[in-house]
Amino acid sequence: MVYASKSTMLSLKEAKYCFIVVLCFITGFLNAQSVDSLKKSNIEPAFDFDQRFYYFQHRWANVWGYREGLLINEKFKVGVGEYYMNENVSGPPIPKNINTDLPLSHNQKLYFGTAYFEPFLYRREYFETSLVFEGGYGRTVNTFQNPASGFVYDHYNKYFIPAAAGLSINVKFPAFFGWRAFRWFGINFVTGYRTSLWQGDIVHDYSGYYWSISSAIFLDRIFDDLRGRKHKK
Numbered sequence: 099m100v101y102a103s104k105s106t107m108l109s110l111k112e113a114k115y116c117f118i119v120v121l122c123f124i125t126g127f128l129n130a131q132s133v134d135s136l137k138k139s140n141i142e143p144a145f146d147f148d149q150r151f152y153y154f155q156h157r158w159a160n161v162w163g164y165r166e167g168l169l170i171n172e173k174f175k176v177g178v179g180e181y182y183m184n185e186n187v188s189g190p191p192i193p194k195n196i197n198t199d200l201p202l203s204h205n206q207k208l209y210f211g212t213a214y215f216e217p218f219l220y221r222r223e224y225f226e227t228s229l230v231f232e233g234g235y236g237r238t239v240n241t242f243q244n245p246a247s248g249f250v251y252d253h254y255n256k257y258f259i260p261a262a263a264g265l266s267i268n269v270k271f272p273a274f275f276g277w278r279a280f281r282w283f284g285i286n287f288v289t290g291y292r293t294s295l296w297q298g299d300i301v302h303d304y305s306g307y308y309w310s311i312s313s314a315i316f317l318d319r320i321f322d323d324l325r326g327r328k329h330k331k
Contacts, residue, residue, distance in 0.1 A: 140170070140171050140172060141168055141169070141170055141171075142168070142169045142317060142318040142321050143166075143167075143168060143169070143317045143318075143321070144165075144166070144167045144168060144169045144175045144177060144317055144318065145164070145165065145166050145167075145315050145317055146164065146165045146286055146312070146314055146315070147163075147164050147286070147312040147313055147314065147315075148163040148164050148165050148179060148181070148286075148288070148310055148312060149161070149162055149163070149310055149311075149312045150163065150181070150288070150308045150309070150310040151308060151309055151310065152183075152292065152306050152307070152308045153306045153307045153308070154303060154304055154305060154306030155187075155191070155302060155303060155306075156189075157187070157189075159183055159185055160183065160185070161181050161182070161183045161208065161308075162181065162182050162183070163179055163180055163181035163182065164179065164180060165177055165178070165179040165214065166178060166179075167214065169317075169318050172218075172221065172318075173217065173218055174215065174216055174217040174218060174228075175214070175215075175216040175228075176213075176214065176215055176216070177213070177214055178211060178212065178213055178214070179211065179212045179214055179232065179234075180211050181208065181209075181210050181211070181212070181236075182207075182208065182209055183206070183207060183208040184205070184206075184207045185205070185206055185207075186203065186204065186205055186206075187204045187205070187206050188204070191301050191302060192204070192242065192301070193242065193252050193301050195251075195252065196242055196251045196252055200244065200251070201244050201245055201246055202242060202243075202244070202245070202251070203242070203243055203244075203245040204240065204241070204242050205240070205241045205243075206238070206239070206240050206302075207238070207239040207240075208236060208237075208238055208239075208304075209236055209237050209239075210234055210235065210236020210237070210258070210260055211234050211235060211236065212232040212233060212234030212260065212262070213232070213233060213234060214230060214231065214232045215230075215231045215232075216228045216229065216230045216231070216266065217229055223270065224269065224270045224271075224272060225267075225268070225269060225270065226267075226268045226270070227265065227266065227267045227268070228265075228266045228268075229263070229264070229265060229266070230262070230263070230264045230265070230266050230288060230290065231262075231263050232260070232261065232262040232263075232264075232292075233259075233260070233261045233262075234259070234260055234261075235257070235258075235259060235260075236257070236258050236259075236260060237255055237256065237257055237258070238255070238256050238257075238258055238297070238299050238302070238304065239253075239254075239255045240252070240253070240254055240256075240299070240301070240302070241253045254299070256297065256298030256299040257296075257297065257298045258294050258296070258297035258298065258299065258304055259294065259295045259296045259297065260292055260293070260294055260295070260304065261292070261293055261295050262290055262291060262292035262293070262308070263290055263291060264288050264289055264290020264291070264308070265288070265289055265290060266286065266287070266288045267286070267287045267288075268284055268285070268286050268287075268314055268316075269284050269285045269286075269287075270283075270284040270314075270316060270319075271283050271284050278323055281316070281319050281323070282315060282316055282317075282319050282320050282323075283313065283314065283315060283316070284313075284314045284316060285311065285312075285313065285314060286310070286311070286312055286313070286314040287309075287310065287311050288308075288309065288310040288311075289307075289308070289309040289310070290307070290308060290309075291305075291306070291307050291308070292304075292305065292306060292307075292308055293305040
């Protein structure tokens with residue numbers, strides 16, 4: 099048996115450290131701008147739910163996540179994303195040291211964080227489309243065991259460095275029945291390709307296509323409405 103030298107909790111801590119580094123980079127970038135340019139800039143928060151369906155290793159996998167960042171001058175977004183997958187997998191690939199004639203169950207987990215840059219291609223009141231570029235760091239945890247006895251044949255926790263490029267489309271809701279709160283929500287669709295630039299897992303390949311459809315919250319619209327209400331008062 100091979101046991102991981104790091105726990106899953108440590109994997110999450112490593113991802114958090116990655117987010118802190120990215121946020122420090124973004125903060126440093128903004129602080130490097132002149133006071134006048136910052137005054138002229140329009141910087142607002144951005145947030146997206148991001149449930150993705152990845153196709154890799156000849157199967158579809160469900161990855162849960164979200165993104166948080168900044169919308170700058172209504173031209174592009176920058177920020178970080180956090181993602182998590184936990185699935186029971188059937189079929190190959192399987193480590194060579196495991197006897198495939200024995201009863202076997204395989205659990206695979208992914209924990210990873212990314213920094214993203216998203217320039218808009220087209221942006222209107224109810225529709226927008228953009229390119230999404232991502233890169234980050236994560237861990238993959240694989241456990242192979244006997245489902246009846248619970249005996250662990252193999253268990254390892256390895257790093258991987260993902261990068262991705264995709265196309266995002268947002269459909270924004272109008273103010274139905276005069277309720278402006280409807281404007282704060284919409285539907286987001288993303289499709290693209292993710293590749294693993296480097297990885298410690300020599301058994302599995304984490305590169306593949308993905309697509310995502312989820313609800314969207316447009317924080318910039320919320321802030322615009324709140325500012326408009328404040329000006330009216």
